[in-house]
Amino acid sequence: MEEEMENKMHMLQESSDFQAKEISFYEILGKKYPLCSPQVNNYHKSTTSGSRHPIDVVDVNFLHIGRKSLGINDVLVENQKGGEIKVENILHTDVNEDRSNKESNNVPKEEFNDVLLHKVGEREKKFKARRTYRQCSRSKSMQCSGQAKEYNGSMGRRGKKMEVIDFRSLLIDCAKAIASDDRLAAEEYLKQIRQHSSPVGDGNQRLAHYFADGLEARLAGTGSQIHKSLVYKLTINSDYLRAYHTYLASSPYVTISMFVANKLITIKSKKAMKVHVIDFGIHYGIQWPTFIQSLAEREGGPPKLRITGIDFPQAGFRPTERIEETGCRLAHYAETFNVPFEYNVITQDWETIKIEDLKIEKDEFVAINCLYQAQNLRDEIGLEESSRTIVLNLIRKINPDIFIHGIVNGSYGNPFFLSRFREALFRFSAIYDMLETNIPRESPERMLIETVIFGKEAFNVIACEGWERVERPETYKQWQLRHLRSGFVQIPFERELMDSATYKVKKFYHSEFVIDEENNWLLMGWKGRTMYAMSCWQPI
Numbered sequence: 073m074e075e076e077m078e079n080k081m082h083m084l085q086e087s088s089d090f091q092a093k094e095i096s097f098y099e100i101l102g103k104k105y106p107l108c109s110p111q112v113n114n115y116h117k118s119t120t121s122g123s124r125h126p127i128d129v130v131d132v133n134f135l136h137i138g139r140k141s142l143g144i145n146d147v148l149v150e151n152q153k154g155g156e157i158k159v160e161n162i163l164h165t166d167v168n169e170d171r172s173n174k175e176s177n178n179v180p181k182e183e184f185n186d187v188l189l190h191k192v193g194e195r196e197k198k199f200k201a202r203r204t205y206r207q208c209s210r211s212k213s214m215q216c217s218g219q220a221k222e223y224n225g226s227m228g229r230r231g232k233k234m235e236v237i238d239f240r241s242l243l244i245d246c247a248k249a250i251a252s253d254d255r256l257a258a259e260e261y262l263k264q265i266r267q268h269s270s271p272v273g274d275g276n277q278r279l280a281h282y283f284a285d286g287l288e289a290r291l292a293g294t295g296s297q298i299h300k301s302l303v304y305k306l307t308i309n310s311d312y313l314r315a316y317h318t319y320l321a322s323s324p325y326v327t328i329s330m331f332v333a334n335k336l337i338t339i340k341s342k343k344a345m346k347v348h349v350i351d352f353g354i355h356y357g358i359q360w361p362t363f364i365q366s367l368a369e370r371e372g373g374p375p376k377l378r379i380t381g382i383d384f385p386q387a388g389f390r391p392t393e394r395i396e397e398t399g400c401r402l403a404h405y406a407e408t409f410n411v412p413f414e415y416n417v418i419t420q421d422w423e424t425i426k427i428e429d430l431k432i433e434k435d436e437f438v439a440i441n442c443l444y445q446a447q448n449l450r451d452e453i454g455l456e457e458s459s460r461t462i463v464l465n466l467i468r469k470i471n472p473d474i475f476i477h478g479i480v481n482g483s484y485g486n487p488f489f490l491s492r493f494r495e496a497l498f499r500f501s502a503i504y505d506m507l508e509t510n511i512p513r514e515s516p517e518r519m520l521i522e523t524v525i526f527g528k529e530a531f532n533v534i535a536c537e538g539w540e541r542v543e544r545p546e547t548y549k550q551w552q553l554r555h556l557r558s559g560f561v562q563i564p565f566e567r568e569l570m571d572s573a574t575y576k577v578k579k580f581y582h583s584e585f586v587i588d589e590e591n592n593w594l595l596m597g598w599k600g601r602t603m604y605a606m607s608c609w610q611p612i
Contacts, residue, residue, distance in 0.1 A: 085409075090527070098107065100161040103564065105143035110350060129581070139165075140285075144512070150322065154552055167453060167504060173436060176520070182239055192585045195220050197470055212597075213531050220523065235268075237268045237278050239265065239268070239269065239277075239279065239280040240497065240501070242261055242264055242265050242280070243261075243265065243280060243283050243284075243287070243493075243497060244493070244494065244497070245257075245261050246258055246261035246262055246265065246284075246287050247287060247489070247490060247493045247494075247534075248412075248490065248586055249261060250287060250290055250291050251489055251490050251554075255291065257285070258291050259291070262284060262287060262288055262291070263454075265280050265283075265284045268280070269281040269284060271519060271522070271523070272513065272514075272519070273513075274508060274513065275504040275505050275508030275509075276504070277560075278504055278507075278508075279500055279504040282500075282522065282523070282526070282527040282530050282531070283500070283534065285527065285530075285531055285535075286530055286531045286532075286533070286534025287535075288536040289534075289535035290390050290534060290535045294535075295531075295534075295535025295536045295537070296535075296536050296537060296538065296540040311516065311517070311520060312524070314517050314589075315516075315517035315518075315520035315521050315524075316521075317517075318511060318515065318517040318518070318521070319517075319521050321509075322510040322581075323506065323510065323581070323585075324577045324580070324581045324585055324596065325575065325596055325603065325604050327421045327576075328573050328576060328577060328587070328596065329443055329444070329478050329596075329604070329606060330358070330359045330362075330443070331576070332565070332569060332573055332575065332594060332606060333359065333441055333443065333476045333478070333606070334359065334362060334363045334366065335566075335569050335572075336474060336476065336565075336569065336608060337349065337363070337439045337441070337476070338363070338366055338367075339566060339569070340437070340439070340473060340474050341375070341437040341439065341473070342370070344375055344436070344437035345375045345376065345435075346375055346376045346378070346433065346435055346436045346437065347367070347375050347376070347377050347378070347436070347437045347439065348377075348378040348379075348380070348436040348437065348438045348439070348468070349363075349377070349378070349379045349380070349439050349440075349441060350379075350380045350382065350430060350438065350440045350441070350472070351379060351380065351382060351441045351442075352382045352422060352440070352441070352442040352445060352463075353382065353383065353442060353443065353444075353445030354379075354381035354382060354383055354395060354398055355383060355394065355395075355398070356394070356398055357379075357381065357398040357399075357401060359403050359441070359443070360379065360402055360405075361402070361405050361440065364377065364402070364405050364406050364409055364411050364413075365405075365409055367411050368409035368410060368411050368444075374409075374410065374411040374412070375412075375437075376412040376413075376414070377406060377411050377412065377413050377414070378413075378414045378415070378416065378432055378433075378436070379399075379402060379413075379415050379416070380415075380416040380417075380418060380431070381395050381398055381399060381415065381416070381417055381418070382418045382419075382422065382425070383395040383418075383419050384419065384420075384421065385420065386419075386423075387474070391419055392419045395417050395419055396417060396516075399415035399417060402415060403415055416430070416431055418430075420463075421459075422449065422459065422463045422466075423449075423459045423462040423463055423466075425463075425466060427466070427469055427470060430470065432470065437473050438470065438471075438472040438473050438474075439472060439473060439474045439475075439476070439493055440467055440470065440472045440474070440476070441476050442475075442476070442477050442478065443476070443477075443478035443606075444478050444479065444604065446460060446463070446477070446479060446551075447479065447480045447482070447485065447543060447544055447545035447546070448542050448543070448544070449463060449544075450539065450544070451485065451544060451546075453517075460554060461554070461558065464554060464555065465558055467558075467611075468558055468559045468560065468611045472610070472611070473610070474508045474563070474608060474609075474610065475560065475608070475611075476606065476607075476608055476609075477551070477555075477606070477607055477608075477609065478604060478606045479545070479546070479548055479551050479604070479605050480604060481543040481545065481547055481548050481595075481597075481602045481603060481604055481605045482495065482496075482499050482545035482546070482547070483545070483546065483547050484496040484533055484543075484545065485543070485544030485545050485546055487537075489537075492533065493498060493533075493534060496530060496533045496534065498601075499601070499603070500526065500529075502597075502598050502599065502601040502603065503526055503598075503603070504522065504526070505598070505599070506524075506584075506598045507521065507522060507582065509582060510582055529543050540569060548593050548595070548602070548605035548607070551605075552591070552593070552607075552608075555607070555609055557612050558609055560609040560610065560611055560612065561609065561610055561611075561612050562592045562607060562608065562609055563591065563592070563608040563609060563610055564592045564608075565589065565594060565608065570589055570594070573587060573594070574587050577596075584598060584599045585597075585598060586598065586599070586600060586601075586602075592608075593605050593606065593607050594606040594607070604605060
C-alpha cells in the first residue's frame with residue numbers, strides 16, 4: 073500500500089513497546105535478540121522539537137465530526153478467523169487511555185515481521201500466497217455479485233430495480249453550496265449523500281461516505297480544529313498490520329517503488345565500499361531490510377552501510393521515538409546479515425536541515441531516497457521560497473551520486489477549494505475503484521485501508537485550510553520543472569530494471585494496473601490514471 077501507500081504510503085504503525093514486539097525475526101534465525109545499544113547501532117541523533125505540524129500521522133478520531141459521529145463507529149465486520157471486530161475499537165483511541173491500552177494491543181511477533189520482512193526468505197512465499205488468496209477471494213466475490221445481479225434482474229416485478237445514484241454530481245453540488253455559504257442547500261445535499269452512501273457498500277458508496285465526512289466538517293467549520301486536536305498515535309494492532317499486508321499484496325505501488333529504488337542504488341553503488349543512504353521520510357524503514365540483505369550477498373563482501381533516517385517530529389513526549397526504533401531494528405538486521413552499519417537520526421522540519429547534520433564522509437557513495445513524502449512539504453502562494461525549493465536546493469548542495477524521487481501524482485494541492493475538490497474526487501474515485509476491484513467488500517482490512525489511509529487524506533484535503541492542510545500533491549510534470557530549475561539532470565532507468573518491474577506488475581497484479589515510462593519517469597496507475605511517478609536525478 074503503497075509506505076504508503078506505497079504508502080505514503082504513507083506506514084502508520086507505532087508503539088512504545090516496539091522493541092519487545094520485534095523478537096520473532098531472531099527466534100526464526102535461532103539467535104538471541106540483542107538489546108539496542110550505542111555499540112550495536114552507532115547512533116547519532118539530531119532533533120528539533122516544535123515542528124509546525126507532524127506530517128505522517130494517523131488521524132484516529134477524524135470520523136467524529138461536526139454534530140455527530142459519521143457512521144462507521146458501530147460497524148461490525150467479519151475478520152479472517154471468523155470472528156468480528158468493531159472498527160471503532162481499532163480507529164478511535166482516547167488520549168487519556170493511550171498508555172493503558174498499549175499492552176492490550178500487542179502485536180503477535182510473527183505478524184509484524186510478515187509486513188516488515190515481506191520480501192525476505194520464507195516470508196516472500198507467504199506474501200505471494202496472500203496475494204493469490206486475495207485474487208481468488210476477489211474473483212469469487214465478483215462472481216457471486218454477478219450472480220446476485222443476474223438473479224435480481226430476472227425477478228421482474230417481484231423485485232425492485234436498484235436505484236442508481238450520481239454521487240459525483242451530489243458531492244460537487246454540495247461542495248459548491250458550501251463554497252457559496254448556502255448552508256440549507258449543503259445540508260440537503262449531505263442528507264441525500266448520507267442516505268445512499270455507506271462505509272461497507274460498493275466503491276462509489278464508500279468514496280461518497282468519506283468525502284461527506286470532510287464536507288460536513290468543512291460546513292461546520294471544524295476541519296482545522298479537528299486536525300489540531302486529533303490523536304496522532306495509533307498503537308500497532310494485528311488488524312492494522314493485516315490491513316497493510318493486504319494493501320501490499322493487492323497493489324503494486326509500494327512494492328514496485330521499493331524494488332526499483334533499491335535496485336537502482338545497488339547497481340550504481342556496486343563498486344563503492346561505503347554507501348550512505350539518506351532517506352527523507354524513513355518512517356518504519358520497511359524499504360531497507362531487503363536492501364541490507366542484497367548488500368550482504370555482494371561478491372567480495374558487503375560495503376559499510378550508513379543510513380540517515382529523516383522524519384518529522386511526532387506529537388507527544390517522545391518526538392523521536394519512531395525513528396529511533398527504526399534505527400534499532402535496522403541495526404539488528406544489519407548485524408544478522410553481517411553488514412557493517414551506522415545510523416543517523418534527524419527529526420526536524422526538512423527545510424531546517426543543514427548539510428552538517430548529515431555527517432557525510434569522504435569516499436562515500438551517497439544516495440538520497442524520497443518516496444511519496446514531498447507532497448507534505450508546504451508550497452504556499454506568496455512565500456519568497458517554498459519548502460520544496462529549499463529542500464531541493466539542500467539536496468543539490470549535498471551533491472549525491474543518485475537522487476531517487478517518488479511523487480504522488482495529483483493536482484489537488486492548490487488553495488482554491490472547488491478546483492481542489494474536483495481534482496481530489498477524480499483521484500480518489502480511481503483509488504476506491506482500485507480497492508473495489510482488488511479486495512472483497514467484506515474484508516475488514518479493506519475498511520481500515522479506506523479509513524485510516526485514504527479517508528484520512530481525503531478529509532485533510534476537503535476540510536482543512538492553511539498550514540493544517542498537509543496533503544498538497546503536484547503532477548510529475550510540475551516536479552520535472554522544479555528539479556530542472558533546482559539544478560538537476562535526469563538519469564534514465566536501466567532498461568533491464570524497467571522490464572523487470574513491468575513483468576512483476578503484469579504477472580502478479582490485476583490487468584488494469586498500469587506501469588509505463590515517459591520522459592524518463594516511471595509511471596504507475598490504475599485504468600489509465602497515473603497515480604504515482606518515480607524519477608532518478610543527479611546534480612549538474
